[in-house]
Amino acid sequence: MGPPTPGPTGVTYTTPAGGTPIGVNDVWFGERTPDPGGQRAMTVAEAATEFSLLGVNRFRQFPLHDALWHGVQPQAGGFLWQGPDAVIPAFPHMALPTLFDLQFANATPPWRRDTGMSFTATCDGDTDAYVAAVVDRYKEQVTYWEIGNEMDHWRAADPGVNPPGREQRPANRPAEGYSPEEQGRFLACVAATIRKHEPSAKIVMPGMGEISDQVLDAWLTGVISGAGKDTFDVINYHFYEPWDRLPGAHAHLRAKLAELGLADREVWLTETGATSDPTLDKRTNYPNSESEQAADVFRRMTLAYGYGDRTVLWHTLVDSESGDANPWRGYGLLTNTDRRRKMSWYAFQLLAHEVLPFDTATVLEAGLDRYVVHFTRPGGGQRWVAWGRGSLARPAGATRETTVLITGSPPWAPLTGETIPLTEVPVLIATSG
Numbered sequence: 001m002g003p004p005t006p007g008p009t010g011v012t013y014t015t016p017a018g019g020t021p022i023g024v025n026d027v028w029f030g031e032r033t034p035d036p037g038g039q040r041a042m043t044v045a046e047a048a049t050e051f052s053l054l055g056v057n058r059f060r061q062f063p064l065h066d067a068l069w070h071g072v073q074p075q076a077g078g079f080l081w082q083g084p085d086a087v088i089p090a091f092p093h094m095a096l097p098t099l100f101d102l103q104f105a106n107a108t109p110p111w112r113r114d115t116g117m118s119f120t121a122t123c124d125g126d127t128d129a130y131v132a133a134v135v136d137r138y139k140e141q142v143t144y145w146e147i148g149n150e151m152d153h154w155r156a157a158d159p160g161v162n163p164p165g166r167e168q169r170p171a172n173r174p175a176e177g178y179s180p181e182e183q184g185r186f187l188a189c190v191a192a193t194i195r196k197h198e199p200s201a202k203i204v205m206p207g208m209g210e211i212s213d214q215v216l217d218a219w220l221t222g223v224i225s226g227a228g229k230d231t232f233d234v235i236n237y238h239f240y241e242p243w244d245r246l247p248g249a250h251a252h253l254r255a256k257l258a259e260l261g262l263a264d265r266e267v268w269l270t271e272t273g274a275t276s277d278p279t280l281d282k283r284t285n286y287p288n289s290e291s292e293q294a295a296d297v298f299r300r301m302t303l304a305y306g307y308g309d310r311t312v313l314w315h316t317l318v319d320s321e322s323g324d325a326n327p328w329r330g331y332g333l334l335t336n337t338d339r340r341r342k343m344s345w346y347a348f349q350l351l352a353h354e355v356l357p358f359d360t361a362t363v364l365e366a367g368l369d370r371y372v373v374h375f376t377r378p379g380g381g382q383r384w385v386a387w388g389r390g391s392l393a394r395p396a397g398a399t400r401e402t403t404v405l406i407t408g409s410p411p412w413a414p415l416t417g418e419t420i421p422l423t424e425v426p427v428l429i430a431t432s433g
Contacts, residue, residue, distance in 0.1 A: 007247020007366035013308040020357045021311040022301070023058035023094075024333070025271050028318065029065045029087050036321035037063070039336050044090045050317070051094075054333070054345070055352025060096040060146070060270055060313055062087055067097045067134045070110040076126075079133055092141045096204065096270070098149050099131065099190065104157075104170050105148025105206065106178065107186055115171040121182050123189035131193040139198040144234065146270075147190050148206040152219040154178045180219045184226020191231045205232040207270050211239065211249040216256040224260050234310075235262060238271035240283045243299040247366045250307045266310045272300045273315035276342055277322075277330030288330070291405050291425070294343035295387075298404045298426040299371070301351060302385045306363035306373040314348060346406045354410070354428065355383050370422065381433035387426040391419040397431045404428055 030041040042050065051059070064071070065083040072079050088095050100106065107120040107127045120127070135145070155161055156169055158177035191203045205223070208215050235257060239246060257263050274284045276293040286292045297314065304312045318339075319332035333345040358375040365372040370388030374395075377383065386392050394415055402410040404426050412430075420427065 004242070004244040004368060005248035005251075006368060007251055007303075007307070007363065009363050009366050011308070012360050012362040013306070014360050015310075015358055019057070020305070021058040022352050022356055023056045023060070023311070023313045024054075024315070024317045025059070025273075025313045026061045026063070026316040027059050028063055036336075040318040040320060040332075042318070044086060047317075048090070050334075051091075054349050055356065056094075058094055058096060058311055058313065059091070059317075061098060061102075061149070062095065067099060067138070068102070069100050069130050072134065073130055074110050076109065076111050081137065084134075084138065088138050089141050093143050095142065096144050096146055097134070097138065097142060098146045099134065100148050102149040103151070103153040103168065104173075105151055105186075106170065108170070108172065113170055113172050117172045119170075119172050119174040119178075121174070121178065122186045123193065127190070128193050131190055132197050135194050135197040135201070139201065142201075144202045144204050145194055146204040146206065146236065147187050150209040150238070151183055151206040151223075152180075152209050152215050154180075154183060155214075155219070179226075180222025181226035184223040184228075184231075187223065188227040188231045191227075202233040203231060204234040204268065204270075205236050208237040210241070211237055211253050216252065220256065221260065224262070229261050232262075232265065234266045234268050236268050236270050239269060239300070239304075240272065240274075240315075242284050242286075243274070243296055243303070244368075246300060246303050247307070247363075250304075254307075267308060268311040268313075269304045269309045270311065270313045271315045272304070272312065273331045274300070275328075275330035276344065279324070280327065280330055282327050290343045293330075294347040294405055295425045297344050297347040298351060298385055298428075299387065302355070302361075302373040302375075302426070303363065303366070303371065305358070305361045305375075308361075314344075341407075343405055343407060346408065347404045350402075350404060350406065350410055350428065354430070355385070358383070377433070379433055380431075382431045384429040385426050386420070386422055386429065387424055388422050391421050392429075394418050394420060395429060398429045399432045401427055401429045 028040040032038055032041050065087040067084045107123055109126045157173040194201050274293050274296040275288050276290040278288050301312050316331050318334045319336040320328050322329050355375055358377050360376045362374045364374050372386045375383040384395050398415055400412045400414055402412045
């Protein structure tokens, strides 16, 4: 992705009926154990309390309890429901289950994936049986179904292509590759099975791993060619680049959706975040810190809402293990071992309770030196989130302000002057309502 570029301004997006979804990605459920994964785990009751305090109303990817094929049907025959049964019914219409696999979703059953076994490119009886069983079991608690995740990683299986970090490619990957068009046909037949068993179900396309020319022009274009425009109700992407590249990336995405005839689809940002670990300089390097992570909660999420994303999920709830070998350390709102609430936890809570729910969101300014996002709330209240250089003229009706770098209740202060000084840390400005 190139350098930061200004984004479009002045476009108002209206929140659809049902409110404004906000949440987290990658929630580990279970009892805490000494191993790194277990340190992240929370019981269902603990997670429910955390969600309520934070204002979370949607979550995605819940390892060991998701409905991935290899988890619920590792062998031909019966199903193992203990994992998803413990989570999905406990959070009606909050969980976004992912079907098949992460990164390399395909129609080959888990028991036929060893080296040398035939690769199943599209649906067959085993595929339909798996999808039907999951949908029939959870359709009363699930509205949206995501088929796979970051399937653009399949490029690693194309002949002559071997990007680094793709060691988990299926052992029986096809020698001729697995093209986006073929993936599209697979996704379309799965969507048809879901809708057959639940006509009102909403289909979420696999999250795109990034917004780049390769993903949009090759993967997304090819998938839509193979699947058809009507397969997906929701377009889904991930964004981990520095926050100031989001306006340009979103404009790039919206232009491609218009070109493909998908301008009317909901767009979700189901993974975004930044690390608080100053020793990790991959993806972002501001330099990274707990205060920069907290500022990023507002910078990333308010811009995404302002550009019309209907759901925005932060990655992640609890830090993964520390140590130089883990390139995803420090992304949580909570620390791993002692569950300390980081500044980002309080920033997320502030956003969820003081900005959301909103009726409309508008990016008023998105230049290279100043950003302003305006929200109107039910009942007539207004909020402005602003950051950058210089100062902002006091918005009409605004009466108070607070920094987003907090470790408790927001220190609201009355507005007294006609201008508000800005810094790279967002300020939240509000009317009395």
